[in-house]
Amino acid sequence: MSSKSGDANLSSPKQGKSGFDFFQFLYKYGTIITIVLLIIIFSIANPSFLQMNNIINILRSISIVTIIAIGLTISLSVNGFDLSIGSVASLANAVVISMFVWHSQPTVIAIIVALVCALLVGLLNAFLIVKVRIPDMLLTLATMFVVQGVALTYTRSATISENMIMPDGSYAEGKIPDTFGMIGKVPLIIIIMFVIVILVHIFLTYTKHGRYMYVIGGNQEAARLSGIAVNKYKVLAYVLSALFAAIGGIVLASRVMTAEINAGSSYLMDAVAAAFIGLSVLGAGKPNAFGTFIGAVLIGILANGLVMMSVPYYAMDIVKGAVFASALALTYYKMK
Amino acid sequence: MMTMALEMKDITIDFPGVRALDQASFQMDAGDVHALIGANGAGKSTLMKVLSGAYTHYTGTILIDGKEVSIRSPKDAKDYGIQIVYQEVDTALIPYLTVGENIMLNHLVSDMGKKQWVNYQEIHHNASKVLEELQISVSSRQLVSSLTLAEKQMVLIARAISSKCRFLILDEPTAPLSKSETDQLFRIVRQLQADHVGIIFISHRLQELFEICDNITVMRNGRFISEESIKSVTVNDIVEKMLGKKMDEQFPRMEKTIGEPVFEVAYLKDTDKVNDVSFTVHSGEVIGLAGLVGAGKTEICKALFGAAEKVEGSIKLNGKIIRPKTPNHAVRQGLAFVPEERRKEGILVEEDVKTNITSANLNQFTRYFSFLNFSKEKKVAAQMVDQLDVKTPTIETKLQNLSGGNQQKVAIGKWLVTDADVYIFDEPTKGVDVGSKKDIFTLILELAKRGKAVIYASGELSEIIGITDRAYVIFDGQVVKEVKTKEVTEEDLLYYSTGGRDE
Secondary structure, eight states: OHHHHHHHHHHHHHTOHHHHHHHHHHHHHHHHHHHHHHHHHHHHHOGGGGSHHHHHHHHHHHHHHHHHHHHHHHHHHTTOOOTTHHHHHHHHHHHHHHHHHTTOOOHHHHHHHHHHHHHHHHHHHHIIIIISOOOHHHHHHHHHHHHHHHHHHHTTTOOBOTTOBOTTSOBOOOOOOHHHHHHTSTTHHHHHHHHHHHHHHHHHHHBHHHHHHHHHHHOHHHHHHTTOOHHHHHHHHHHHHHHHHHHHHHHHHHHHSSBOTTTTTHHHHHHHHHHHHHTTGGGOOSOOHHHHHHHHHHHHHHHHHHHHTTOOGGGHHHHHHHHHHHHHHHHHHHHO | OOOOSEEEEEEEEEETTEEEEEEEEEEEOTTOEEEEEOSTTSSHHHHHHHHTTSOOOOEEEEEETTEEEOOOSHHHHHHTTEEEEOSOGGGTSOTTSBHHHHHTHHHHHHSOTTOOSOOHHHHHHHHHHHHHHTTOOOOTTSBGGGSOHHHHHHHHHHHHHHSOOSEEEEESTTTTOOHHHHHHHHHHHHHHHHTTOEEEEEOSOHHHHHHHOSEEEEEETTEEEEEEEGGGOOHHHHHHHHHOSOOOOOSOOOOOOOOSEEEEEEEEEOSSSOOSEEEEEETTOEEEEEOOTTSSHHHHHHHHTTOSSSOEEEEEETTEEEOOOSHHHHHHHTEEEEOSOIIIIIOOTTSBHHHHHHTTOGGGGBOGGGBBOHHHHHHHHHHHHHHHTOOOSOTTSBGGGSOHHHHHHHHHHHHHHSOOSEEEEESTTTTOOHHHHHHHHHHHHHHHHTTOEEEEEESOHHHHHHHOSEEEEEETTEEEEEEEGGGOOHHHHHHHHTTOOOO
């Protein structure tokens, strides 16, 4: 092992100082430079890009992705992974809308029920990963399907909306309160996003618990033998991951005021991309809330700018995927 | 002069900073069971890796039947009929293939030529033949993952002799085996011997060499020391040759007072290796757990620290029974543990010095609502770096950029921040340079001086002699002897560690 690090030390001077520094620079500031470049390009191509209402538009469009990605960031911090976040968002979306439309519940109850559902999924994930020791990626792939299926079964694969036709032929009588509708509107939606980013950033960086999570992510066995309650923190990580996914789903519900089938699943890919792009931001080298936000901004600006430049929506995934791949290349090439 | 079947002459090999072999030589005849003996780091495994083609940058000559040969790759070695069975059997076997496929793996890899289809009937037929020859009662169609350790080892031996095999190297084959499994292994060794296979037998269990070997070669510090017929030597002769002259004085002396019993362990047992271990540590005392590789020291340490599963027996701290179920629990009771596998278990290589030092006791560095007190963290880390004399540019340097000795100091340092009652060290000087070693010894003795109870587990018997007040010799997961270290020599410890008993 020691010879390996020795090799690394020997080889770095050989690469030449300027090349090495340039790469380090790119690693740290690449994402931010890309964002700045994109802003310049898009605003030249279309002057309305930099207008206040477009900036707000971008922030609003990334808020749900960011919230879900923040949850993923927490599971990544213990060197875990949670693929079920998209499905949990779908489930929360369906549950919260159904509480209003089918059961005429008040806002607080509806939100609490949705969060409790997510909590159960998070606990299930945590139990199977921590106790049964199923690899996280595979297990959450499985629960991704299970939760998606549960959401579909619950809604009987139909879109839930006000005045929908119920199976018995009558119309649903519940209304979605206006207060709930506020959550998904500017400015509240953007404020919620910023509050979550800041809170989680503080949690991970400035508290004992966050530090423990990073220690577990860095070397689980060393963490265990240092007396850190590894399992407790891993459970916490998966529960938080599911809760933030559910918050994302609730915000989504408020924004569209309906529950379409699998509405949350499209956020999985963007959230993964945002969190991984965030790894390298400012040279953090580990999952972090601020980086994840920057990653989401990059994706949001790309999507927004490309739409303005009349790139068809169906080609957007090509660009997003390519950006994700380049971010990963930057991160992992440096690790080599 | 008669030509030997195998001769290695003037083999020298360098690794960064170390000359692992220094003009080492070795010779043996066909049909000879030849013991190769030396203390940890004497170079016996390195020499065998040269012979089996694992290291290519050596100088010196190797002769087979008097003719000079060039062995520069594992394939060269195999072509000359040199086969090796490494100690870690699992690294050489593919668990989800059958016994037959594993035995015939070399054929599958190198003798297929243009053939594209695997003839399983032939494989199982040939593999069964080899198994039969060796009288191993394992089915060729069984999965390797379902075998015991001893059976896996036999499968590897079967693989070795399924190809051309003139010389078979067994690297500590008996370390993980029970007595009856060892007997089974010896039966196979004798059978191969009868077929004129030369067997090189590396073992730390000196007693068993007398049972199985004809000749013995002793190495020390990468050099050849002696070669003799095993009939003409005693265990004490071998031990003396392994150790050579006494090491220089590198152990600090410190006056300390030994007080009341602090840590009492009785009938400690785990499901695997540890078997009825009992010992006591007083305050201000350093006790040694002496034993060779595989004796079960690490398992004992982990069982004490709640890092093993299903531990039985009683552990008393200050007269109160504690049952550490997890390391987290153990730490809260006042135990501290510096594990053997530093990079894997002890430190965070990608984190900086400061984070590592505070990782075992972050509670000291928090304010209201668990918020971290960064300035205190920095202050304490800087103090600790000073106190331990860690050679690091800053406390923000990542551990992967420090030397092994300095990494170890950090791994120990993180426990000095904690105020534990009992400190457990497992091979703390492994891979540590001489200078840092002395610093680490000083640290440990200072802990004892402050009235702590210290448990020092090591296979470096000179260190046990040098640093401990009392020692328990561990053999095969059991305490076989308790000694006052002042009254014994390294030779005595080695004698007991290799399974020797008082007459």
